[in-house]
Amino acid sequence: MRTALLLLLLLAVAALPGSVWPQRSIDAARTADYIAQHPTAGPILDRLGFFEVYASPWFAAIYLLLLVSLLGCVLPRSVQHWKAMRARPPRAPRRLERLSAHASEEVDATPEQVLEAARDALRRRRMRVHSHDDSSVSSEGGYARETGNLVFHIGLVVLIVGFAYGHLFGWKGDVIVPVGQTFANTLTRYDTFSPGPLVDTEELDPFTIRVDRLDARFEENVQAKGQLGMPRDFTAHVTTTASPGAPEKSGTIKVNHPLEMGKGTAFLLGNGYAPTVTVKDAKGTVLYREATPFLAQDNNYKSVGAIKVPGDGSSTRQLGFSGFFLPTATVDEATGPTSIFPDAKNPVLVLTLFEGDLFPEGRPQSVYTLDTAKLTQVKDAKGEPLRIWLEPGQTLQLPGGRGSITFDRVDRFAGLSIRDDPGKWVTLGASLASLLGLVGSVVINRRRVFVRVTPAIDAGRTVVTVGGLAKDDDASMPEVVTEVLAQITQKAGR
Amino acid sequence: MTNETLAGYSNLALYSAMGVLTLAMIAYAVFLARLVPHRERLRDEGAERVEVREAVHVGAGAPAAGGGASARPAADGAGLPAEPLAARKAAGVAGSLTWLGTGLLIASVALRGLSVDRAPLGNMFEFACAATAFALAAYLVWGTRRDLRWLGLFILVPIVLILGAAMTVWYAPAAELLPSLKSYWLAIHVTVATLSVGLFTLGAVLSLLYLWQEHRATNEITGGFMSAFPAGKTLERMAYGVHIIAFPLWTFTLIAGAIWARQAWGSYWNWDPKEVWTFVIWVIYAAYLHARATSGWSRQAANWIAIAGFLAIIANYAIVNVYFVGQHSYSGL
Numbered sequence: 001m002r003t004a005l006l007l008l009l010l011l012a013v014a015a016l017p018g019s020v021w022p023q024r025s026i027d028a029a030r031t032a033d034y035i036a037q038h039p040t041a042g043p044i045l046d047r048l049g050f051f052e053v054y055a056s057p058w059f060a061a062i063y064l065l066l067l068v069s070l071l072g073c074v075l076p077r078s079v080q081h082w083k084a085m086r087a088r089p090p091r092a093p094r095r096l097e098r099l100s101a102h103a104s105e106e107v108d109a110t111p112e113q114v115l116e117a118a119r120d121a122l123r124r125r126r127m128r129v130h131s132h133d134d135s136s137v138s139s140e141g142g143y144a145r146e147t148g149n150l151v152f153h154i155g156l157v158v159l160i161v162g163f164a165y166g167h168l169f170g171w172k173g174d175v176i177v178p179v180g181q182t183f184a185n186t187l188t189r190y191d192t193f194s195p196g197p198l199v200d201t202e203e204l205d206p207f208t209i210r211v212d213r214l215d216a217r218f219e220e221n222v223q224a225k226g227q228l229g230m231p232r233d234f235t236a237h238v239t240t241t242a243s244p245g246a247p248e249k250s251g252t253i254k255v256n257h258p259l260e261m262g263k264g265t266a267f268l269l270g271n272g273y274a275p276t277v278t279v280k281d282a283k284g285t286v287l288y289r290e291a292t293p294f295l296a297q298d299n300n301y302k303s304v305g306a307i308k309v310p311g312d313g314s315s316t317r318q319l320g321f322s323g324f325f326l327p328t329a330t331v332d333e334a335t336g337p338t339s340i341f342p343d344a345k346n347p348v349l350v351l352t353l354f355e356g357d358l359f360p361e362g363r364p365q366s367v368y369t370l371d372t373a374k375l376t377q378v379k380d381a382k383g384e385p386l387r388i389w390l391e392p393g394q395t396l397q398l399p400g401g402r403g404s405i406t407f408d409r410v411d412r413f414a415g416l417s418i419r420d421d422p423g424k425w426v427t428l429g430a431s432l433a434s435l436l437g438l439v440g441s442v443v444i445n446r447r448r449v450f451v452r453v454t455p456a457i458d459a460g461r462t463v464v465t466v467g468g469l470a471k472d473d474d475a476s477m478p479e480v481v482t483e484v485l486a487q488i489t490q491k492a493g494r
Numbered sequence: 495m496t497n498e499t500l501a502g503y504s505n506l507a508l509y510s511a512m513g514v515l516t517l518a519m520i521a522y523a524v525f526l527a528r529l530v531p532h533r534e535r536l537r538d539e540g541a542e543r544v545e546v547r548e549a550v551h552v553g554a555g556a557p558a559a560g561g562g563a564s565a566r567p568a569a570d571g572a573g574l575p576a577e578p579l580a581a582r583k584a585a586g587v588a589g590s591l592t593w594l595g596t597g598l599l600i601a602s603v604a605l606r607g608l609s610v611d612r613a614p615l616g617n618m619f620e621f622a623c624a625a626t627a628f629a630l631a632a633y634l635v636w637g638t639r640r641d642l643r644w645l646g647l648f649i650l651v652p653i654v655l656i657l658g659a660a661m662t663v664w665y666a667p668a669a670e671l672l673p674s675l676k677s678y679w680l681a682i683h684v685t686v687a688t689l690s691v692g693l694f695t696l697g698a699v700l701s702l703l704y705l706w707q708e709h710r711a712t713n714e715i716t717g718g719f720m721s722a723f724p725a726g727k728t729l730e731r732m733a734y735g736v737h738i739i740a741f742p743l744w745t746f747t748l749i750a751g752a753i754w755a756r757q758a759w760g761s762y763w764n765w766d767p768k769e770v771w772t773f774v775i776w777v778i779y780a781a782y783l784h785a786r787a788t789s790g791w792s793r794q795a796a797n798w799i800a801i802a803g804f805l806a807i808i809a810n811y812a813i814v815n816v817y818f819v820g821q822h823s824y825s826g827l
Binding site: 001002004005008009011012015016018019020022023025026027030053054163172219221227230231232233234254255256257258265267269417419421424427428431432434435438439442472473475 | 496667669670671672673674676677679731734738739741742745746749752753756757758759760761762763764765766767770771773774777778780781784785787788790791799806814818819
């Protein structure tokens with residue numbers, strides 16, 4: 001127990017760094033930022049595992065030791081408890097007066113009658129009763145305390161098993177689906193996908209989800225300070241099929257109301273804007289027409305994104321637009337174009353144009369930014385970098401016969417996260433069992449109550465003594481003893 | 495969406511509660527101030543009488559001092575009551591004011607809930623009001639079963655401080671919730687969380703008083719107002735009694751929070767800072783229960799662990815909510 005106690009305290013201390021430093025598994029970008037800002041401490045902390053605390057060897061060492069210590073304690077105790085529950089209560093001590101809780105009285109009945117009354121009273125308290133001799137009754141009760149205690153601890157072990165099972169066989173994937181588009185649950189369709197080590201990614205359920213509409217509501221009531229523009233409701237209206245071609249079903253996905261899709265649950269964890277942009281070349285051929293998601297950077301959805309137009313594929317004349325989408329645009333004198341409200345009240349695309357090789361050496365890159373290593377910025381007639389400011393429906397002719405860009409319209413996108421955790425029911429069941437066991441182990445008291453009879457000086461009368469022994473800190477033991485004595489004397493007669 | 499009139503009444507009730515509870519706190523201080531010198535005199539006289547009686551072999555009458563505040567007259571027949579009338583009056587006033595203040599606080603919480611048409615547990619301000627209301631209600635209900643007037647001052651000081659912080663630093667105007675908070679789990683998870691925080695507050699006060707009482711015992715300090723308090727052993731047992739109710743409730747908070755996290759964020763455990771701290775608090779109180787059951791550890795060490803647990807609760811509330819980046823960013827600040 002002392003080991004377990006030290007390990008518990010150690011676990012508490014070891015878990016804290018993960019809340020102080022950014023964690024790679026939760027927010028990789030913030031972690032990278034932190035390391036970049038702390039060139040001395042960052043790499044050292046990184047090597048020590050402070051950015052992946054819950055996957056670090058030292059954290060694992062503590063909880064594995066705790067698990068071992070837990071099993072080493074609980075298993076022998078379970079065996080012991082199993083035996084104790086079937087064993088007879090121990091022989092009554094010779095002198096019950098020595099027990100801290102005891103009471104005695106003389107009754108007008110024979111020792112046999114008194115003992116019978118005692119057995120009856122103790123059985124009614126649901127105690128296990130046994131007489132080792134003719135002058136005493138031993139009883140024991142409250143075994144459920146230890147049962148609860150063991151259930152609590154075994155429940156914790158099962159909980160960890162469920163947690164581990166979920167990590168091995170569970171998966172999660174995130175995907176951005178603009179309104180009108182359909183998502184099919186295959187590996188290639190995901191923007192990011194993190195499977196557990198034992199997941200067969202070929203065996204994903206082939207369901208599809210089409211996002212028909214996304215409703216977003218923001219606080220417009222200005223009366224409450226700091227509340228303007230706070231999100232109030234997001235609802236994605238979707239049409240789903242269990243597999244491509246199967247009958248369609250309509251449904252909704254809301255925050256707090258995920259959609260269960262067979263082996264996988266769809267959560268609405270993000271949203272934003274996907275402006276539809278058309279880029280044509282000088283001859284009027286459409287090179288690009290897509291709803292392009294822009295990622296929100298702040299609470300007013302100032303969003304960044306990039307439009308990559310490979311054109312005919314020749315590496316010198318590829319066009320790349322990068323910049324902001326502003327749902328309620330305004331130009332701030334200090335910080336430039338920005339958005340002052342999250343809803344699309346005055347949507348504007350603010351872009352700059354680059355030309356050259358969009359995908360140098362085929363390196364992986366973000367879809368929301370341009371890799372400008374092999375790109376040159378396009379200048380306007382005055383020699384300044386070209387600034388594009390487009391409202392929905394507007395078209396701009398690009399300088400130098402590069403064609404045109406049109407901002408057709410803007411839709412929202414749904415940031416869906418699809419997840420499967422096959423271990424969750426094990427974890428839930430185990431945690432509820434643990435809770436029940438815990439409650440049992442604190443409200444039930446393990447008690448031994450002994451009754452001893454001796455013939456009184458007057459014939460036919462008996463002195464009955466009741467003694468109680470509590471296994472744990474039990475303030476109500478004297479009351480129990482008094483109650484038992486009262487029940488015996490009442491039954492056997494004074 | 496919010497009813498500003500009701501929100502205004504809610505704040506009015508809160509200000510009144512704050513005022514009334516402050517007065518109750520003063521009245522409890524007066525109660526102790528009047529009780530303690532009287533108790534000391536009683537003990538000194540009792541001790542003298544015992545000496546006299548022993549000298550003439552009449553037998554010892556037990557002095558009444560140090561046995562906790564009791565309304566019964568002293569058993570040693572000195573003619574002095576265990577409590578002077580002035581102390582009893584102060585305690586009566588304090589008790590009535592505490593009931594009134596608690597009623598006003600509960601009314602304030604209820605009006606806040608009605609004004610925003612949801613469970614009033616959406617930000618730090620509302621959480622603090624609900625937790626203090628639970629702590630006060632627990633104190634008052636317990637007080638109907640045993641004499642807890644000696645505890646009044648020590649429970650009201652932290653509560654008045656927390657309410658003061660809630661009204662100034664943590665105040666958030668009545669408003670609709672963020673989408674992630676719109677769930678019936680708000681009422682389940684946060685209600686039980688506030689209830690257990692209220693009980694942990696009570697438990698921490700009792701643990702501190704116990705440690706103080708033990709400190710007096712080991713250094714043989716007599717007198718002072720702690721002599722009007724129950725013995726260390728009784729205080730320790732009371733602290734344990736509160737903690738073993740609060741701990742399963744905190745366990746439930748953790749489980750309900752995990753279920754809700756799965757609904758709202760997609761995974762029942764995300765190692766979010768608030769989750770980590772809730773877990774750490776759970777581990778610390780589990781360590782307290784183990785330390786108390788371990789024969790090699792003293793009760794004092796165990797109670798220090800309980801106090802560490804309460805410090806973690808305060809940190810979780812006042813620091814993690816405001817300064818740590820995570821998904822529980824609902825402080826409303």
